[in-house]
Amino acid sequence: MSYQIIIQPSGHVFKAESGETILEAALREGFSLPYGCRNGSCGICKGKIINGTVDYGRHNEETLIEEEKQVGKALFCCASPLSDLVIECHEIGATKDIEIKTLPCRVHKLELVATDVMIISLKLPTNQRLQFLAGQYIDILLKDEKRRSFSLANAPHDDEFLQLHARNYLGGVFAEHVFTRMRVKDMLRFTGPLGSFFLRDAPEDTSIIFLASGTGFAPIKSIIEHIFYQEISRSNKRKMTLYWGARTKSDLYLFDLADKWQQEHDNFTFVPVLSESLPTDSWNGRTGLVHQSVVQDFHNLETYQVYACGAPIMVKAAYHDLTSQCNLPKDAFFSDVFTPSVNNL
Numbered sequence: 114m115s116y117q118i119i120i121q122p123s124g125h126v127f128k129a130e131s132g133e134t135i136l137e138a139a140l141r142e143g144f145s146l147p148y149g150c151r152n153g154s155c156g157i158c159k160g161k162i163i164n165g166t167v168d169y170g171r172h173n174e175e176t177l178i179e180e181e182k183q184v185g186k187a188l189f190c191c192a193s194p195l196s197d198l199v200i201e202c203h204e205i206g207a208t209k210d211i212e213i214k215t216l217p218c219r220v221h222k223l224e225l226v227a228t229d230v231m232i233i234s235l236k237l238p239t240n241q242r243l244q245f246l247a248g249q250y251i252d253i254l255l256k257d258e259k260r261r262s263f264s265l266a267n268a269p270h271d272d273e274f275l276q277l278h279a280r281n282y283l284g285g286v287f288a289e290h291v292f293t294r295m296r297v298k299d300m301l302r303f304t305g306p307l308g309s310f311f312l313r314d315a316p317e318d319t320s321i322i323f324l325a326s327g328t329g330f331a332p333i334k335s336i337i338e339h340i341f342y343q344e345i346s347r348s349n350k351r352k353m354t355l356y357w358g359a360r361t362k363s364d365l366y367l368f369d370l371a372d373k374w375q376q377e378h379d380n381f382t383f384v385p386v387l388s389e390s391l392p393t394d395s396w397n398g399r400t401g402l403v404h405q406s407v408v409q410d411f412h413n414l415e416t417y418q419v420y421a422c423g424a425p426i427m428v429k430a431a432y433h434d435l436t437s438q439c440n441l442p443k444d445a446f447f448s449d450v451f452t453p454s455v456n457n458l
């Protein structure tokens with residue numbers, strides 16, 4: 114059984130399945146309501162039920178007191194509808210609406226997925242979740258007030274652990290720390306979410322090209338997984354093509370994941386591109402610079418959006434060539450540039 118929920122004052126409408134919380138359903142359907150802990154402790158998700166009835170769910174009694182319930186207040190991370198609802202709350206429309214926090218976290222898991230790429234999973238303190246838009250990044254706070262930026266590779270709805278993709282490179286002192294001395298259970302501090310690389314609204318028939326080099330795949334993974342999550346309840350799906358470029362096959366460190374997306378989603382195409390494939394790669398796929406594959410495949414990108422992330426040289430060349438040779442509107446190109454930081458610990 115599903116219920117219709119209308120958000121006031123925006124008038125946005127979404128559906129919640131029985132047993133699903135108001136927050137879960139809103140996020141799944143692409144409406145960003147504010148939240149913090151997602152377990153009834155912090156009160157950030159508190160809003161008003163103007164019409165209809167809810168099951169308040171398990172929550173901290175001090176976070177939502179009886180008097181508040183009597184005037185219609187509810188914690189949207191815990192409350193699930195028992196009827197169609199009209200609710201009142203502030204929706205997050207842009208990054209400026211999201212609180213930037215400084216939080217401690219613990220290294221939960223370290224996975225070496227290529228010789229020079231480590232996937233770090235971070236666990237936040239109990240009662241803390243980080244609200245962010247898919248594509249944003251955090252700054253790990255180092256000694257002497259130095260920082261190291263990492264894109265969040267997990268999607269916002271999948272926020273039990275924060276996932277970072279760290280590449281090892283010459284002179285990267287923090288990178289070297291990750292690959293040699295960092296251990297599970299180490300404590301870190303970070304600030305975030307930061308950045309303006311996130312999916313923009315567009316008519317539903319606007320197709321998307323994702324362009325990643327190396328670990329520039331991380332924020333793009335977050336955006337794509339978030340789109341798939343939101344598509345569950347939509348009939349109209351945006352066409353997406355991911356071009357992921359690297360030197361060798363093993364540098365495409367989550368190749369199987371991208372390939373699985375392609376097998377499971379009709380609207381998604383994966384184009385891996387290698388620039389220096391090895392004989393052992395037995396590579397029959399695309400070769401050369403990743404953005405040039407897009408130029409070869411698309412002559413007219415007038416109705417597209419392009420999201421590019423990775424090395425500065427790739428992002429710069431992609432912007433130039435796609436806007437000058439393929440009719441991509443300049444305001445339809447969104448990018449995040451990865452610049453190596455050296456001597457920063």
Ligand code: FES
Nearest residue numbers: 149150151156190
């Ligand atoms: S009480 Fe913290 S997000 Fe709901």
